[in-house]
Amino acid sequence: MTPSIGGGVASALQLLWVLLAGPLALGLMRKVRSRLEGREGASVLQPLRDLRKLSTKQRTRPTDSTWVFAAAPVVLVASAVVAAAFSPLVTLSALLATRVDFVAILFVLLLGSVSLLLGALDTGTAFAGMGASRAAMVGAMVEPALLVAILAMSLGVGTSNLSRLVGVGVTTSTLAGPARILALVSFFIAILAETGRLPVDNPATHLELTMIHEAMVLEYAGPDLALVTLGESARLVLLLGLFANLALPWGIALGTGALALVGGLLAVSIKVGLVAVAVSVFEVTTAKIRLFRIPELLAGAFLLGVLSVISAVALR
């Protein structure tokens, strides 16, 4: 299939969607959390306002940092939007949909994580280094869990093409097999860890010594911080969107017609909204696990992935 104009429009739409839906999802999650705790909470739009405020501030960077520090937020945002453009979020027929592999998308996202990690190390401060080392530890354990989960899902369908993986759920009823459910649970735990949510990391903490992700970005300020926040939130909705479409594929546009795209956009927004609310509800009731329990949690996710592979092979 050659790149089409429709596919291009769809990809552009998805790209813009993650940039807008990211901050809104953050706002929604904070709002849900506040209400569950009995507080009023800030408006859902607050993260967008924060971005506007940050982007107008003066740019300050640590004196001894290099281009690595400056480039990291840009790479982070770029990796998120590139991954979003080619993923089945709004439609199954985005640009290059037939060629895009699940593993490729994850590794594009990983580029953002690694650049942020390098940016943190580039500052040479104790906190950023501490955050980077913890993030590397978590990352090293998230990747195997993610890969095994993908392998498990791929075995059932016979391909790791992302659009096919999502599409198979729309057209057939093979969706609810044990292999797929186990793989999705494993995938979800890995997403929580990768995006720095509870119980792995507390995005709301001000305790610098407990931070993982927040410690890494402690030196970013102003427009750089705006980019980091934007990139992180875009990544969050992209991963939640992939999860939502893999778990509940219905409503995703099959083609690139205007009506189909609008429908797909609504569908993915609602689904991601629901997943985000579910994550918030979960976060309110849980707590942050001890740092050295994170490997146990992620080993559990990995194990679920392995079980999923076994059941996929056994049930074939």
Added chain:
Amino acid sequence: MNLEDVLSQRPARAHLDLEPRDLLDAARGLFEAGFHLGSVTACEDDDDLRVVYLFVDGPPDQRVEVHVRLDARNPEVPSLAAVSFPAGRFEREMADLFGVVALGHPQPRPLVTHQHWPAGWHPMRREAARAPFDLDAAPFPFNPVEGEGVYEIPVGPVHAGIIEPGHFRFWVVGETIIKMKARLWFTHKGVEKLFEGRDVGEALPLAERISGDSAIGHSLAFVLAAEDALGVAPSAHAMRERAILLELERLYNHVADLGALCNDTAFSLAQARAMTLRETLLRLNDRVTGHRLLRGALGLATTSLRDLPRRDELASIAERVNDVVALANANSIVMDRFRGTGVLARADAIDVGVLGVVARASGIARDARDAHPFVTTRAYSIVTEETGDVLARFRVREREIAVSLAMIDELLTGGEMVTLPRSARGTGTGIVEGWRGAITHRVEFDASERLTRVKVVDPSFVTWPALAVALANTIVPDFPLVNKSFNLSYAGNDL
């Protein structure tokens, strides 16, 4: 009275004048007899310096003052650091603020003063003029820990959250803390000097502001000391109201700590509930005293309350505390974070000389409400836990809230006033179990009833060093939780 009489007769109040050379033996005798060091105070008289060691024990309430006169030009005392760790801390403080040298001290380095303080300038001395501060005049480095893979993390004094300033230096391998040093006294403001020349009425607002969360603890310790020195006796009614205020202060702080401990494990639901309960308690404080932090209710021999807590209010508070605790208990991750974290062994706690919640969580049954009571109630019982971890400190607070509520309930109609014996005319001591632990004030007045010297000891001063001990084998991300479970005051320590 001499030392032998004191040790055999155990009078409620005693005063000993000793030569410096007899100090160490006397201190040994008193420590062996079960006394603890309440405070060490240097006082400047017209022609010489005097160091006052306050030894306390109880129950029954006993206080022994040991006075040692020194040559003001060359003030030297033998160090007690070898027999008492807190004594070593007091001596370092005294060396910085008064220039009194503790001979044979194992750590003869500044404690209060930072590197930019002029050498040889002792701000509490009468002749101390305003000294020009030369920033970074002398470096004051940490003893580094060296070795393969040792990593140094400096934290503070400015923190990401809105808390008081303190600098913490960690040496870690991986995430395990090898050593931690706390450098405090960033908020040293010369509170003790500010007391000088004030009368009781002028001094009370200052005492209330020594540590904002212990307005009653410090002002009550001060006013008890002042009443002791001036020979004034409050009514039993006033004393009972003071006991109510002290427990109200414990309530709102302990409730806040229960929530904050949960919050440090990111369990913010319990924190949100605890904070709304704290707000209820602050409004109750406001109704009772006209101030949310209980300021302005105490006076010399008097207490002025606008209202009293109602019994049904106390019951509903108890219920809401139970809700918060039940939330925490039901969360296995929170319990896992608390259990076995930041253990302060009983032996270490005794060696460091810790006070209050921290001591009782390590199995030490010390409480000024028990040892130095000014009101007794049937509802009071001392609360101890054995494990010395974060969970034990959580449990001590949880159970003390229940005791406090029962005490307030009883104090509304009952409670027995204890008639406190007098110290020597013009001097007085006040010991009160604030919510952190025992707060000790020692005051001296001149003939016109103006203060010449106030020594303030917040329990934080003696308890801070134990934090580093409790961190052995703890991982860096658990430090905030351990620190919160101690919840020591910076303002009360730095003075």
